[in-house]
Amino acid sequence: MTAMTATTPAFVPFPASMLRLVPDSLDIAALSAQMTVLRRRVRGGQHVYRAGQPFRALFFVHAGFLRRSVATADGREQVTGFPMRGELVGVESIGSGHYTVDVVALDDCEIIELPYPAVLDACAAMPTLQGALTQALAQELRRDQYWMLTLGTLNADQRVAAFLQDLAARHRALGFSASHFVLRMSRIDIASFLALKHETVTRALSHLAAAGIIAVERREIRIACAERLGRCAGGAELARCAA
Amino acid sequence: MTAMTATTPAFVPFPASMLRLVPDSLDIAALSAQMTVLRRRVRGGQHVYRAGQPFRALFFVHAGFLRRSVATADGREQVTGFPMRGELVGVESIGSGHYTVDVVALDDCEIIELPYPAVLDACAAMPTLQGALTQALAQELRRDQYWMLTLGTLNADQRVAAFLQDLAARHRALGFSASHFVLRMSRIDIASFLALKHETVTRALSHLAAAGIIAVERREIRIACAERLGRCAGGAELARCAA
């Protein structure tokens, strides 16, 4: 039960390059002018924080991929998202006193720790920063509701298509290829997120591949036709996809 | 396409009684000291706001029950929650420029309209208010993630049990009976929220009733054994419930 399962933290000046990475999220550059931030490396498999630990800071993802999950006392677990570069982690725990979810690094990550008291001070001194934080929270709410819609109205193949489409869009937003990328998470993680079983995820990927929409080789994904993928995710081309 | 499908709005002084109703939500009483609020009555079936309308205000529910839902262009729809007295509605649309969901009154409601620019001014003048708003947003995030967990890990009977349990707890928090209440929403609404079909919801209610855990008569619910209901929702007593 170590406090933070991460490697050597160190105080560093804040990288200016980050500004462009958060178009509609928090204005981290402005924040860095107000407070001292803490950079940390987290190796794949290690926790950024665990549910139950005292809430102390928000985390800005500077590099890498993470998995966020909630669990219950009776052993049920649900992946609720896969934060990546440019996203703010920990906001769901504000006001609860302790972290309410687990956040684990899927690969080696670099994260910026923002002690929450300092965030509050900075917000008080800088109204636009406060507004940006509020917007980041609201955007997170919209995203959750989008996924509730997706999980509630689409079948297995469509959900997987929507998942890939979302991943592609987020890769593009970061300057990566939207048509060729590597899944950082296991089939089991994807299945939990999409409320399916891992075999079903595998089958859905096989269906999409058989339809010529994507190419799959273990965790390597190549999107052959983004438009057809989008139609699958939207519900239109479903019948054809499943065949 | 009327701007707001509601009955005659009117400026009113803010009711002090509301203070106790929002223990961990926004401190509305403090807000009322800072700004002029607008009270509105909304009849059952009418919209508080519609997706796509320009975002102008948040709404505090003073009385009544509402349904919040998201929809897509291709006709899919998902109920994302049932706000009731003491809750803040509209926060999911902050920063988006327009409302992103539909909010409909399930019965006659009384809501307090809080123009967003005035909310921002009040927050700037009152740091604790800003903190309360942030906490309300974070709490909403936690709630969404709780439902993702519920929908992702429980079967139909368990989901319905969890839904009833949640409703009971919220009724109790408002001073209503937690063991005897009336569902304000249709089976179809419940089904959409729980990612099921309405027949399945009906069957689940019948199962719970057959097990002696609840009594159902159309929309009237009587909880015979809250403890067993909780075990159903938690996953333990599932086998017995389903039988």
Place this chain on the structure above:
DNA sequence: CGCCCCATTGAAGTCTTTCAACGCAGGTGG
């Protein structure tokens, strides 16, 4: 009074899950 929507229940059908087996890749230790 009649209509329509909501709720309920049964039976058949479909989709996802469960169970099982197999191959592959990476890490460990002999």
Place this chain on the structure above:
DNA sequence: CCACCTGCGTTGAAAGACTTCAATGGGGCG
């Protein structure tokens, strides 16, 4: 260096859960 082991991914077949289709009854509203 290779054997082994373990976890991940894939696929098939059977089972199960939920959905779909259909029919009926009740209640509210015009």
